[in-house]
Amino acid sequence: MNTDTTYKIYPAVSEVPTNWDTIAHSNIFLSTAYLKALEKSAPANMICHYIGLFQNQELVGIALSQFLDLNKVGSFGERDNCLKTSVRNFVFKNFSSHVLFIGNNMLTGQNAYALLDTISNTDAVALLFQASEALKEIFRKKRLKIHLTVFKDFSETETEYFKTPDFASFYRFTTQPNMVFDIPESWQHETDYIQALTKKYRDQYKRSHKKAEAIQKKKFSLDDIQAHNPVINRLYENVAKNAPFNTFFLADNHFYKLKKLLKDQFLFYGYFLDDKLIGFNTLIKNGTAIDTYFLGYDEEHQREKMLYLNMLYDMVAYSINKGFSKIVFARTALEIKSSIGAKPQEMYGYIRHSNPLVNRHIARLFKSLEPETLWQERNPFK
Incomplete structure (x- = not known):
C-alpha cells in the first residue's frame, strides 16, 4: 500500500471535508444530503461514522460505517416462529449483538465507499480495514465491544480487492441476491x-x-x-x-x-x-x-x-x-x-467474529443462522 495514504474518522457529517460531495457524486447514498438525513433519523440502535481516505493529504475516497446494537432491537422478525429462529435470536443477543458494518446495512449494493481514480480499490480496502480496527477501539472506550465486523455488499469482481492478508481471517459470505x-x-x-x-x-x-x-x-x-x-x-x-x-x-x-x-x-x-x-x-x-x-x-x-x-x-x-x-x-x-x-x-460480504474460537467456526455458524430462502426464478419476457 502507498505509504502516503491515510484515513480519518469523523463522528458527524458536519465535520467531513468540504469537498466530500465531489467524490460522492457517483452515489447519492454517500452524499452529505443523504448522510445528514440518516444522521437525523437513524434507527435507535445505530451509530454512524464517516471515513475520509487521503493520499498526500488530499481527499481521494469516502466511506460509511454503521454500528448496530442488536440488544436494542425489540423483534428480529415475527414471521418465522420456530426453534431455529429462537436459537438464532439467542445467539445474536448474547454473542453477536454489537456489529460494525463498513457499508450501509439499510441498503443492498456497494454503498460502502467511493473513490477518485488516483487511489486503487485495493489500497482503499486496506485503509478501510485499518479504519475498522480504529473504530473498534473508539467503541471499546465507550465500553462497547464489537463482536462482528462486516464489510458489505460487493460483486464477484470487487471481491478481488479483499484477497489480502488483512482479510485472511474473514469469512466470505453470500446471502439473498440483489x-x-x-x-x-x-x-x-x-x-x-x-x-x-x-x-x-x-x-x-x-x-x-x-x-x-x-x-x-x-x-x-x-x-x-x-x-x-x-x-x-x-x-x-x-x-x-x-x-x-x-x-x-x-x-x-x-x-x-x-x-x-x-x-x-x-x-x-x-x-x-x-x-x-x-x-x-x-x-x-x-x-x-x-x-x-x-x-x-x-x-x-x-x-x-x-x-x-x-x-x-x-x-x-x-x-x-x-x-x-x-x-x-x-x-x-x-x-x-x-x-x-x-x-x-450475487452480492458478497466479509465477516469476522472478535472471538478467535468462535471465528474458527464462523462459516458453520453463519450458515445455521442465515434464514434460508427457496425461490424459483421467473422470466416474464418473450
Missing part, C-alpha cells in the same frame, strides 16, 4: 415493457391492475408525509415486523427527513382506498438508476388488491417513462420481483 432490473435502451414508455411480456405475464399485469382499479395513487410532498406520518409508520411496521429477520427499525421521522434533505431525489407515493391511506412506496434517484427504498401496506388490502405487485409495476413504469437505465429492487420477495423482470445479482 434483484436488479436493467431497462433496455430501446424502451421509451411503459407500453414497451407491456409488449415485451409473454401472454402469461401480460395477463398477470392486467389482472393486478384490474384488482387495483379503485385505488388512487398520490405523490407526497413534505407536508403530506408529515400529515400522514402516524399511518405511514404503522404501515411500515406492519411490513417490517413480518420480515424473516430485522437488525433495525426506521425512526418515526425517517421519511420526513429524507424528503426534506433529498428533495426531488426522494419520491414518496401514497396509495388510497376510499380516502384512507392503505400503502406507500419510496424511490431514490441515484444517477441513472432508481433505487427502491422502504414501503408499507395494510395486509388485508395488499392481498385483496394485489397492492405490492402493483407497486412493483408502478416502479417499473416510472423508471422507463423517466429514462432511467436500471432499477435496484434490493433483497426480499425474490420470486415476485423476478416475475416482473428483475434478475438476481
